[in-house]
Amino acid sequence: MLDLRLTRQLRTEGTLALPVAPGNGTLSQDAPPEATDDRGRLVCGGGLTEAELGEVDAFVRDIDHPGTAGTTHLLPRPTRQPSRLLLVGIGDGDEAGWRSAGAALALSARRDEACTVAMPGDAAPAAVRGISEGIWLASYRYRLGGDDPDRDPKLREVSLAFPGDDQTEADLDPMAGAAEALATAKAVAEATCFARDLTNTPSNIKNPAWFAERVVEAAGATPYLAVEVRDPAWLADQGFTALLSVGRASNHQPRLVRLAWAPPGATRHVVLVGKGITFDTGGIVLKPRDAMKLMRKDMGAAAAVAAAVLGAAALRLPVRVTALTPLAENAIGADAYRPGDVVRHVGGLTSEVLDTDAEGRLVLADALSYASRSLEPDVLVDLGTLTGAQHVALGRRTAALFSEDDTLASGLADAATAAGEFVWRMPLVDEYAEELRSDIADIANIASSSGGGAVTAALYLREFTGSARSRWAHLDMSAPAWSEAASAELTKGATGWGVRTLLRWLSGLAGR
Ligand code: BES
Ligand code: MN
Numbered sequence: 001m002l003d004l005r006l007t008r009q010l011r012t013e014g015t016l017a018l019p020v021a022p023g024n025g026t027l028s029q030d031a032p033p034e035a036t037d038d039r040g041r042l043v044c045g046g047g048l049t050e051a052e053l054g055e056v057d058a059f060v061r062d063i064d065h066p067g068t069a070g071t072t073h074l075l076p077r078p079t080r081q082p083s084r085l086l087l088v089g090i091g092d093g094d095e096a097g098w099r100s101a102g103a104a105l106a107l108s109a110r111r112d113e114a115c116t117v118a119m120p121g122d123a124a125p126a127a128v129r130g131i132s133e134g135i136w137l138a139s140y141r142y143r144l145g146g147d148d149p150d151r152d153p154k155l156r157e158v159s160l161a162f163p164g165d166d167q168t169e170a171d172l173d174p175m176a177g178a179a180e181a182l183a184t185a186k187a188v189a190e191a192t193c194f195a196r197d198l199t200n201t202p203s204n205i206k207n208p209a210w211f212a213e214r215v216v217e218a219a220g221a222t223p224y225l226a227v228e229v230r231d232p233a234w235l236a237d238q239g240f241t242a243l244l245s246v247g248r249a250s251n252h253q254p255r256l257v258r259l260a261w262a263p264p265g266a267t268r269h270v271v272l273v274g275k276g277i278t279f280d281t282g283g284i285v286l287k288p289r290d291a292m293k294l295m296r297k298d299m300g301a302a303a304a305v306a307a308a309v310l311g312a313a314a315l316r317l318p319v320r321v322t323a324l325t326p327l328a329e330n331a332i333g334a335d336a337y338r339p340g341d342v343v344r345h346v347g348g349l350t351s352e353v354l355d356t357d358a359e360g361r362l363v364l365a366d367a368l369s370y371a372s373r374s375l376e377p378d379v380l381v382d383l384g385t386l387t388g389a390q391h392v393a394l395g396r397r398t399a400a401l402f403s404e405d406d407t408l409a410s411g412l413a414d415a416a417t418a419a420g421e422f423v424w425r426m427p428l429v430d431e432y433a434e435e436l437r438s439d440i441a442d443i444a445n446i447a448s449s450s451g452g453g454a455v456t457a458a459l460y461l462r463e464f465t466g467s468a469r470s471r472w473a474h475l476d477m478s479a480p481a482w483s484e485a486a487s488a489e490l491t492k493g494a495t496g497w498g499v500r501t502l503l504r505w506l507s508g509l510a511g512r
């Protein structure tokens with residue numbers, strides 16, 4: 001991640017970014033009335049002289065800068081310093097507006113090595129958090145090939161410059177809130193980028209054991225952070241037969257990772273379960289090429305929950321949180337599980353496998369059942385890239401949320417909105433549950449009639465939540481886990497969806 005710092009010094013070389021807000025008025029008090037409608041206005045002057053500000057002001061009017069979040073305009077001044085002024089819209093000036101501004105700035109200034117942002121002296125910590133997360137998330141790159149000088153960003157250093165004098169102690173105090181916001185943004189962005197890295201990794205590199213190793217490596221020797229990797233023998237012993245069946249045809253056998261952050265004094269226990277299919281061929285019910293080619297992303301939820309726990313540890317959140325990731329590769333082979341097989345789950349319930357491509361719910365069922373029986377969760381939340389139906393219902397950016405607990409549902413939805421991710425609550429329609437009846441097993445893994453595929457998947461999972469049913473939520477993030485193109489703070493490919501939402505929500509639970 002690039003170097004992002006708070007300063008009191010406005011650099012005189014490279015790009016100086018000046019925030020612009022929409023609305024009436026321009027910088028100068030005596031602007032002509034006709035110039036005061038609906039156009040952008042500079043929010044702060046960034047140490048420029050009166051004369052220079054006059055020029056900038058004229059430019060803002062000339063280009064009709066709207067000040068909307070993420071709109072950028074460049075004013076080159078080749079013979080002077082700073083040699084480029086970047087006018088960046090911050091919209092309402094709330095966290096989301098600053099986040100868009102940060103993302104736009106990272107894109108516009110990617111050819112510079114350094115960039116300074118003129119922050120208003122009264123910028124709230126949320127502004128610092130927003131712009132920092134926007135910059136860090138938008139400048140993320142995943143690349144396995146050599147350098148690509150045409151496309152690799154050069155930007156290495158961004159300074160957020162506050163007006164004032166570095167020398168006086170009193171002046172530094174207001175920066176304390178900004179420093180804390182920057183540290184929070186960094187932990188969140190690092191966790192999100194970790195999840196993106198894992199999810200972008202091709203499936204000839206990543207497999208269940210590989211994923212587990214990355215988590216162990218990332219956990220390091222952090223105090224109060226424990227990680228356990230369970231192998232197939234342990235899984236067989238504990239009754240994870242569904243997970244083992246899904247992964248049976250692969251040369252890379254299943255694993256279960258438990259990553260637990262348990263700081264002293266924290267009592268409430270949140271358990272996060274994430275689907276970790278390192279590649280989904282569909283199994284014997286083989287996916288066609290176009291549906292299969294991106295299925296390396298089918299462990300995006302496992303990556304998100306593991307990253308969220310790492311983030312909680314980095315932020316030292318006073319809440320106990322455990323990530324549980326059932327990991328398997330849904331391969332095709334002579335020993336593959338078949339349509340019509342019946343598999344037994346942790347706790348004893350059985351599923352009739354009517355579709356080997358509905359594998360995510362099978363592995364989540366084992367993990368949810370294990371969590372509710374053995375981990376004593378106060379809250380149980382699962383995430384999965386579970387259904388194409390989620391995309392049909394809500395489109396590419398909004399995840400589907402299911403819960404019987406209104407407080408939990410609104411808590412997660414509010415956290416998502418605040419974090420810049422989106423969820424929409426969908427109903428657990430009891431009447432559809434009968435479509436999951438099986439003649440020979442406790443439940444079938446697909447519904448007998450079509451429609452509402454994300455709903456019936458959630459209803460299936462609900463059967464495995466045991467005594468945690470009323471404190472459980474399910475997030476289907478099939479579509480938002482991936483972005484077909486770079487857009488604001490999302491880069492093309494894995495988005496790390498869920499990390500920001502979960503960390504926001506956990507921070508709220510911890511009273512922050
Ligand atoms: N991993 C897929 C769901 C998916 C599809 C995620 C597209 C991301 C993008 C899941 O395992 C799957 O195959 N679901 C099936 C369920 C069906 C067989 C009931 C689906 O959605 O088609
Ligand atoms: Mn599948």
Ligand code: ZN
Pocket residue numbers: 277280298357359360385386
């Ligand atoms: Zn899948």
